[in-house]
Amino acid sequence: MSNIPSDLRYTKSHEWVRRQQNGTVEIGISDHAQSALGDLVFVEVPEAGRALRAGEACAVVESVKAASDVYSPVSGKVIAGNAALASQPELLNQDPYGAGWLFRVQTNSPLDEAALMSAADYAKYLADEAG
């Protein structure tokens, strides 16, 4: 069973979104996603200042097995990418909801709640996906 923290929101493409107190959001990939990818060996995150549209491919996570795009669940401007992942991509395997965060965005509009799932809905989505 993968770990799905209840305080986060999730996408169908397995990103998670954490609303922070200062109006920014933090984004990463779920425990399910890191587990499916296997050992990560290369992570590319967007640079600060980049403008993103919701749904845009903006990061790459690459395991020994395969490369996957990460899509921004929100529109806004990147305020930071997680630089530690360049030298320690394994942080994403070890702590996908903490030290393995990918990037932070200053949003300029409210989150599109319709496109995001609660933890319970994401758990159900994973169960359905597994068939």
Next chain:
Amino acid sequence: MGLKTALHDTHILQGAKIVDFGGWEMPLHYGSQIEEHHAVRRDAGMFDVSHMGVIDLTGDRVRDFLRRVLANDVGRLTIPGKALYSCMLLPGGGVIDDLIVYFISDTWFRVVVNAGTRDKDLAWIRRHAADFAVTVALQQDLAMIAIQGPNAREKTLPLLAPPQRVSARELPPFCAAAFDSWFVARTGYTGEDGFEVMLPAGEAAKTWNALRAQGIQPAGLGARDTLRLEAGMNLYGNDMDEHHHPLESGLAWTVAFEPGDRDFIGRQALENLRGAAADQLVGLVLEERGVLRSHQKVVATAGNAAGGPAGPLTGEVTSGTFSPTMNRSIALARVPRTAALGVQVEIRGKMHAARIVKPPFVRHGKVLIPV
């Protein structure tokens, strides 16, 4: 539902992530493919390779038959137990498969072929065996476990009965011994020392668990691929196939043109290509961050003034991965022979610098290519 080896339930119990491989349900890893890789380089790991095809060839003219269907020459095998790596070729020189052949006696050779090509290999072998009155028997009741790593042999030997233990300990590299129902070979696909053990399928689970109790790490196809690529060993279907001949696949060393009167299938085509092949298989080390993958485009410039074509030369990555031992991405790639050593590889639309090197990248735990 795919085909399952005798160890399938054991893999599930031991937490394997299972994937389809050539129609077989095989372990990809048991948790961390990188840890499994390191276990093989530093200590000992084991792989279920029971999906590979074991074919026994018997008959008075079996040696003549193999001298006809294999590009390497089993005439070189004079000591019983000795193994030889070879390609089996189409008349045009394309590779049907690569295999290991073991010389057991003058009337019995054993061939181990790839899982995904087993059926076409068998058809090809049977078609030609008839002319030599050779009997072809696919051994479907055998399991095969590859135990690899610097401590693999020491950790495996206690499982053998004392007299067999002595023979197995003294096996030279690339040699095998048949013990009753077991067949122990000092061969592998990782660039490390070790054994490949063929045994009755019914004894596989018990043996696997006994090996595990010896501290040998179960390892999956993921680690098998990164290990073989570091060792500069080709993978059939990636690095050579029916549309690519050995001379452009880094396998010229496996083609025995001498003696000149041995008429192996594919010989005439290769004679015509000798010295004339436009491409070669090389190693690549990525100079930047990223991961090389098969089918990425390689762009090179002409490296010598021998009057090669003007303009950029192009090639293709045939196998690419991240090397856990080198902490760098490496690959095998087919590029024009005239390419200069500094090349560019297109990864997701962007060009990245890479360097042509001569494989292997890693052997016996040591990195051979400076990074």
